[in-house]
Amino acid sequence: MKKHDQDFMKRQNRLTVFEIIKHQQPISRASIAKQTGMSPTTVSRIVAELAEEGYLLESEQVSAGLGRKSTLLEMVDAAVLSVGVELDRHQVNIGIVDLQGNVIAMSQYPRSVEESPEVTLERVGTEIDQLTKSNEIDCERIIGVGVGLPGIIDNDTGEVMFSVQLGWRNVRLAERLKEITGYDVAVDNELKAKALAEHMKGAAIGSQRTVLLGFGNGVGSAFIMEGEIYRGRTNSAGEIGHTTIDPNGMLCDCGKAGCLQTYINIKSLLSEANKIRPVRSIEELFEAKKAGERWALHLIERALMYMAITINNVVCMYNPDSVILSGELTDKFPEILDEVVDLCYSKYVWEPLRGAFRILKSELHEQGVVIGSGLISQNCFFALE
Ligand SMILES: [Zn+2]
CATH class of the missing domain: 1.10.10.10 (Winged helix-like DNA-binding domain superfamily/Winged helix DNA-binding domain)
Incomplete structure (x- = not known):
């Protein structure tokens, strides 16, 4: 040899x-x-x-x-620590994660939508510094930083190819954040990170084939097979939100018409609602539904139907044992879960597969991406060492 x-x-x-x-x-x-x-x-x-x-x-x-x-x-759980970072449009969450995926310290702060990558990353560097200092973390034990964000990410080079939510294109995130912090940096799509976390610590412990769906500002999925993230050729496997439902449908922010996410995501729901009357937030839309406004009821019911259809489609595609529902919509309005599950079993899931999988609720919520990104950073460290 x-x-x-x-x-x-x-x-x-x-x-x-x-x-x-x-x-x-x-x-x-x-x-x-x-x-x-x-x-x-x-x-x-x-x-x-x-x-x-x-x-x-x-x-x-x-x-x-x-x-x-x-x-x-x-x-020894605390022998190795990593930093997990979730970059979202409006908020940044940072946590220190141990080998078992426990978060031993966490901070969060708002981010302005217009902020440039450089400003965002410099602030992340400062916040990591403060978090480790205020919690007296031994920085020698930190082996790296993992960052999870929405978008198409080249996980080999740590470059953000394209993120609609952040408005970023070709940002060499890993390289720049390493210069700022001194740590090795791994970058991945947020749903892939979250799915890994749910598999290790959350709703899908012990699952062999897990699909995680995210319903929020976008619609996406991630697939974990025997503990490994399924990435596809360019780490874009799971971008189900841009599958075409109706080529004559509403415009999606990707530039195509009738993408699945235009029937479900918060931005599209609000833009439809505003055709009727001014509605500023998703909470207002749900209030309108509660108050019996028929157009609101129609919009939300249509979204729930498409959520059930999404579940059917991924289940037919991957035949998983568990499907985890996550994201802002199900986090803010947990009551919709039961309705979606009912729709799945009464109507939309293909019959031979009805008993073949469990529908679960995300358990890690806003810690999910932080934990998953921290774990991805650890995986890179141990794989390279
Ligand atoms: Zn699209």
Whole structure:
């Protein structure tokens, strides 16, 4: 074997052992060897390395049956920390995330819509600094920063190709934020980050195939297969909001007509509502519905129908075991979930698939993108090391 192939194998084995301990702790060396097919010597060598670097703890536990003592391995959760950042149109959330995806400190602040990438990133740098200082975080333990935002992101280079919500095009985010903070920076689409977080810590723990849908200022999805984000060729898999429903329909902000999201997202609902009378917020639209205004009822019911249709379409496409609903619409108006679920089962989900998946509510809410981005940063760190 060539030298670089050997190095690659070593890194790969190390990552495999690390991941198994992380997800199955407490666990014995023997059990790791059995699962991976590695020799006990290899496992012991990797474990010794990880323990020396401060990632692992050993504990003696008496097994139930035979009363024999065995040594089990556990992660030191705070041995590795990363920063997770969610960049949204109106708000920025920043959190310090440990190995298990726990948020040990968090801050948020409003962002002005007009703000340039440079101003946004400089502020992120300052806020990370303040957050670590005010919480007395040992910066030596921070291995990197992960940033999640809406849009098409080149996750290899960390460049934001295009984000309608932020109005950004070709922004070399990872490169610039690294210059500002000194940390390695990973960048990804927010829904992909959120789906990863829900899979590890939220609604979809233990799921083998998870689809996460986001209904808010846009409509999008992310697919996690056996713990891995499905990315497609250019990290754009899941951009379901721009599938065409009606080529003669309303204009979408992507420039096409009749995209799925024009029937569901907040911006389109408000723009339709304003044809009837001035409506400034999505809350006002829901109030109008409550007050019995028929046009509001029609708009919202149509949106719920298209949400059910979206669920049917992704379920037919990916055959997942779990579908998580997330985003501003379901967070602000949780009552619509029951209606969407009813529509799915009574009408819109293709019959052979009706019992084949669960519809779940996002559990992590506004921490989801922060946790997921932090975890993506950790994954990059361990994969490269
Ligand atoms: Zn579109």
